Amino acid sequence: MTAAASPGLPAKMHALVREFIAAPGAVEDAVTEFGSPAHLVFPQVFADNLERLRAVLGARVPGFRICYAHKVNQSRAFVATARAAGIGIDVASAAELDSALKAGFGPERIEVTGPKGEGFVRELLGSGVTINVDNLWELERIAALAQTRVPVLVRVCGFSGTPVSRFGVPLARVDAVLELLAARRDRIDFRGFAFHLDSGEPAERVRAVETCLVLTERAYAAGLSPSVIDIGGGFRQVFTADADAFDAYVHALRESLMGRGEPMTWGGNTFGFHLDDGAVHGTPVFHKYANIVSADRMLADLLDTGLDSQGGRTFAQTVGENLLDVWLEPGKALVDHAGITVGRVEFVKETADGNTLVNLDLSRDAVTPADQEVMVDPILVPARAATGPNSGVVGVFLAGRLCLERDLITNHKVWLPRLPAPGDLVVFPNTAAYHMDLSAARASMHPVPPKLAVARRSGTFSVCRDVDWHEVH
Numbered sequence: 001m002t003a004a005a006s007p008g009l010p011a012k013m014h015a016l017v018r019e020f021i022a023a024p025g026a027v028e029d030a031v032t033e034f035g036s037p038a039h040l041v042f043p044q045v046f047a048d049n050l051e052r053l054r055a056v057l058g059a060r061v062p063g064f065r066i067c068y069a070h071k072v073n074q075s076r077a078f079v080a081t082a083r084a085a086g087i088g089i090d091v092a093s094a095a096e097l098d099s100a101l102k103a104g105f106g107p108e109r110i111e112v113t114g115p116k117g118e119g120f121v122r123e124l125l126g127s128g129v130t131i132n133v134d135n136l137w138e139l140e141r142i143a144a145l146a147q148t149r150v151p152v153l154v155r156v157c158g159f160s161g162t163p164v165s166r167f168g169v170p171l172a173r174v175d176a177v178l179e180l181l182a183a184r185r186d187r188i189d190f191r192g193f194a195f196h197l198d199s200g201e202p203a204e205r206v207r208a209v210e211t212c213l214v215l216t217e218r219a220y221a222a223g224l225s226p227s228v229i230d231i232g233g234g235f236r237q238v239f240t241a242d243a244d245a246f247d248a249y250v251h252a253l254r255e256s257l258m259g260r261g262e263p264m265t266w267g268g269n270t271f272g273f274h275l276d277d278g279a280v281h282g283t284p285v286f287h288k289y290a291n292i293v294s295a296d297r298m299l300a301d302l303l304d305t306g307l308d309s310q311g312g313r314t315f316a317q318t319v320g321e322n323l324l325d326v327w328l329e330p331g332k333a334l335v336d337h338a339g340i341t342v343g344r345v346e347f348v349k350e351t352a353d354g355n356t357l358v359n360l361d362l363s364r365d366a367v368t369p370a371d372q373e374v375m376v377d378p379i380l381v382p383a384r385a386a387t388g389p390n391s392g393v394v395g396v397f398l399a400g401r402l403c404l405e406r407d408l409i410t411n412h413k414v415w416l417p418r419l420p421a422p423g424d425l426v427v428f429p430n431t432a433a434y435h436m437d438l439s440a441a442r443a444s445m446h447p448v449p450p451k452l453a454v455a456r457r458s459g460t461f462s463v464c465r466d467v468d469w470h471e472v473h
């Protein structure tokens with residue numbers, strides 16, 4: 001196959017990251033100093049992402065708060081960047097709360113979401129953080145145990161047309177919530193309603209917003225005075241640099257699943273597609289890679305949507321007129337393009353069916369939540385000492401270091417510009433959002449890859465351990 005004809009999945013990249021990878025020796029020096037494999041985060045890209053969201057909000061609503069959803073990445077440098085930028089933080093465990101406090105967040109800038117047990121609820125009471133309540137039991141425990149007034153948001157769920165969620169209070173139980181809030185005003189400072197949707201479907205978010213506005217009016221009628229509407233996270237990433245190339249790859253993949261053209265899948269993997277009646281059906285597990293709408297665009301569109309229930313006024317106008325602050329909890333949108341993962345080629349081998357396997361020194365769970373397939377091409381960075389002939393473009397599968405059949409880093413064929421050699425480096429783009437931390441395990445006693453932070457200061461790149469990160473001034 002020629003280069004022009006081989007299916008490719010080019011990754012969108014931030015200029016800073018692209019320049020780092022292209023800087024001679026930069027990637028290799030980092031893993032020579034700190035070890036391979038490694039995760040690299042780019043706090044300056046985080047800051048760029050934040051400024052874009054901030055600009056959208058600043059132009060539209062008088063009051064807002066962005067809370068960085070910590071669970072997307074464990075990086076200390078990201079948390080420090082969020083604190084320095086003056087935004088809030090959303091934590092979902094005692095350890096994340098500790099991380100936020102150590103980074104210098106005051107409790108008034110911390111929001112705690114997610115399911116919480118009795119122990120964690122007790123720890124939060126009196127701390128001054130805002131508790132985003134998941135369920136009635138939690139609210140009842142707060143009402144029963146609080147010694148001082150506790151700031152509370154109430155997460156709701158069960159909007160029409162939205163899949164059932166395990167999180168939040170179902171709309172049908174909101175009456176009980178309002179009753180309790182009104183009865184315990186002395187102990188609970190009710191700040192407003194919240195939701196969080198994983199969906200990229202704009203209409204679902206609009207319905208959730210309209211519902212929360214109605215609930216806010218009901219809260220006022222019940223004698224409460226909410227001042228916040230929290231629209232959660234879920235603002236999407238853009239992975240692909242070329243939507244047409246992505247579509248062409250997926251088309252070729254579907255053809256190959258039907259037995260047409262070059263085989264492109266490892267081990268009978270169908271990526272969530274269903275094959276029947278001679279056709280390929282369903283939504284693949286990698287559907288997020290098809291997105292081309294940026295998070296700031298998605299947020300702007302939401303704020304600019306005319307709401308039927310508000311006489312056609314936009315969401316932004318409505319909150320402005322009602323003096324409501326908009327809170328949001330972006331995770332992946334803030335770390336989009338702000339991290340890469342580097343591994344080294346150990347060896348290349350041929351399989352019994354004639355495929356080429358490139359074995360790396362990392363495992364699948366270090367670059368993706370295990371059930372997802374990474375659908376952007378890794379970048380081959382030849383070792384400085386690289387010699388050997390240039391083979392031209394080759395289609396390969398990348399295999400991980402674990403002694404498990406399933407540790408294939410790619411179950412789809414990847415075309416590289418040449419056959420890698422031992423010692424070459426492979427860079428996985430855009431891994432900061434959930435990819436590097438969410439599923440990483442210490443299987444076979446391999447240590448978790450170290451996390452490094454990269455900054456460009458006066459034109460030069462510097463790399464340090466993530467825990468040693470200091471602000472760029």
Ligand SMILES: *Cc1c(COP(=O)(O)O)cnc(C)c1O
Pocket residue numbers: 069071072090113114196198232233234235329330331332333
């Ligand atoms: C995970 C989570 C977020 C962040 O979601 P993203 O999709 O990464 O933006 C925000 N809010 C809550 C409650 C969450 O659980």
